[in-house]
Amino acid sequence: MSITSGYPGLDGVAAVHTLLERGRTAARAGLDHLSLGDQHATGSFSYVQNVPAIGRLMADWPADKPMGLLLLVPLWNPVIAAEQIGTLAAMSNARFIVQTGIGSGAAQFDAMGADLSTRGRITDASISAIKMLLAGDTVTSPELGIQSASINPRPPRPVDWWIGSGAAPAAIERAARQGDAWYTSPGLDGDDLRATADAYRAACQRHGRTPRIALRRDILVGDDHDATARLARTIIDRGYRGMDSQIIAGGIDHVAERMASFEAVGVDDIVARTITVDQPTALRSIELLADVRAAIA
Numbered sequence: 221m222s223i224t225s226g227y228p229g230l231d232g233v234a235a236v237h238t239l240l241e242r243g244r245t246a247a248r249a250g251l252d253h254l255s256l257g258d259q260h261a262t263g264s265f266s267y268v269q270n271v272p273a274i275g276r277l278m279a280d281w282p283a284d285k286p287m288g289l290l291l292l293v294p295l296w297n298p299v300i301a302a303e304q305i306g307t308l309a310a311m312s313n314a315r316f317i318v319q320t321g322i323g324s325g326a327a328q329f330d331a332m333g334a335d336l337s338t339r340g341r342i343t344d345a346s347i348s349a350i351k352m353l354l355a356g357d358t359v360t361s362p363e364l365g366i367q368s369a370s371i372n373p374r375p376p377r378p379v380d381w382w383i384g385s386g387a388a389p390a391a392i393e394r395a396a397r398q399g400d401a402w403y404t405s406p407g408l409d410g411d412d413l414r415a416t417a418d419a420y421r422a423a424c425q426r427h428g429r430t431p432r433i434a435l436r437r438d439i440l441v442g443d444d445h446d447a448t449a450r451l452a453r454t455i456i457d458r459g460y461r462g463m464d465s466q467i468i469a470g471g472i473d474h475v476a477e478r479m480a481s482f483e484a485v486g487v488d489d490i491v492a493r494t495i496t497v498d499q500p501t502a503l504r505s506i507e508l509l510a511d512v513r514a515a516i517a
Contacts, residue, residue, distance in 0.1 A: 221246045221509065222255045222290075222436065222493045224502075225273070228265040235266035236273070238499055243277040245503050249510040254281060255288040255319055255491065260295055261331035271304045278311050286380070288317025294339040295323055295332045298346045298361075299369045302353035309375035316375055319403050320347065321384040322391070340390060347381070347398050354379060382434050387416040396423030401432035401489070409466040417485050434489040435482055438467045440497060441508040445471030455495055467495060472508055476515035 223242050227235040239256075246254055254277065256270035270289040281287055289308075291301055309316035322339045323329065329336040345363055352359050358370045383399030385391030386408060395402040402420045404413070417433060424431040438461065442448030452469030460467070468478045479490050492509060494502045 221251050221253075221506065222257060222491050224494060224496070225257050225270065226259065226262065226265060226267045230266050232266050235268050239268045239273060240276065240280075241499070242494070242502060242506060244280045245506045246509075247281050249507055249513075251285075251509060251513065252489070253286040253288065253317060253491075255290065255317060258290040258292045258295075258321070259328070260292070261328055271308070274308055275311065278308075283313040286314045286317050287312060288319055288380070288382070290319040290321060290384070292321050292323035293346045294334050294342045295329070296346070298349040298359075298364055299353065299366060299371065301346070302350045303371050305350070305379060306354060306371055306374045309377075309379060310373045315377055315380050317380045317382060318350075319382040319384055320399075340394075344394060344398070347383075347394075351381075387412055387419075389419070392416065392420050393423050396420060396427050396429055396431075399429075401434045403434045403491075404436055406436040406438055406461070406493070407463055407466055414485055417487075421486070431486070432489075433485070433487045434491055435485075435487045436491045436493065437479070438463060438495050439475060439492045439505070439509075440467075440469040440495050440501075441472060441475050441505045441512060442470070442501070443504070443508070445474055449474075451497070451501075452495065455497070460495060469495070472511045472515060475508075476512045479512065480516050 223239055225239060227238055230238060256273055258270055259267050274287055274289050278287060305318055322343045326336055345361065349359050349361050349364055349366060353371045354374055356374055358368055360367055381399045382401040382403035383395035384403040385395050386405040408416060421431045440448055440452050449470045452467060456464055456467060468475050494505050
């Protein structure tokens, strides 16, 4: 599960408590891994930052199950990113997951002092630098403004790199070359998803890597299939994240059937994010993911 981090209409304290309650519910549901997203300079609404939140969630999450976070890599200093990953990974008995994205939005990049036009190149260079730092190397990179940097603590076991992307060929090459998994854009579906998955597997073969696909899906699970589907349709019709058929919503059997269908595409992991609903509805949806998981198995 990827827990929603943005809570328009809630103040900071309420947003944090909302996120933590969802994390505790996900832990009780016995899900396989948990992660948080990444967004910056969101002055108009509360967005819970992932590093401190993951640290707190670890107190409620089973120590032998993976946790992780998304990094919009061009917005992070690689040394700071590596230090945060190293410390968080040292708190866990499982492999730590780093999910990456290149980010978007001129306002966000401007606020963080980053250059939107170079985000692809900086992403490649930063991932390489962070990997070296986590391995214990001393890194110098004039391009990234790094001089003789090294970090400690470092992860006690190898980090999983899930490289996020849509269908762009350069992004798929990055996922195959740099990643342990391709973390799909939640908007990819149908023929586009199948074609991009084939392109990713071909790129992995060229780079001598084993393909692994982690599929992001926005979901809502409810006890009453029809009522849940109607609620989701209302939210979609308001323009939810520009998505429609990609969203999976309904009862346990329907959601499990939709998720199981991705086996035909070669999907290995499904990362569920609850769509924007009130807290009781969201918590019930997370609880029911335990039954969805059991039905798929």
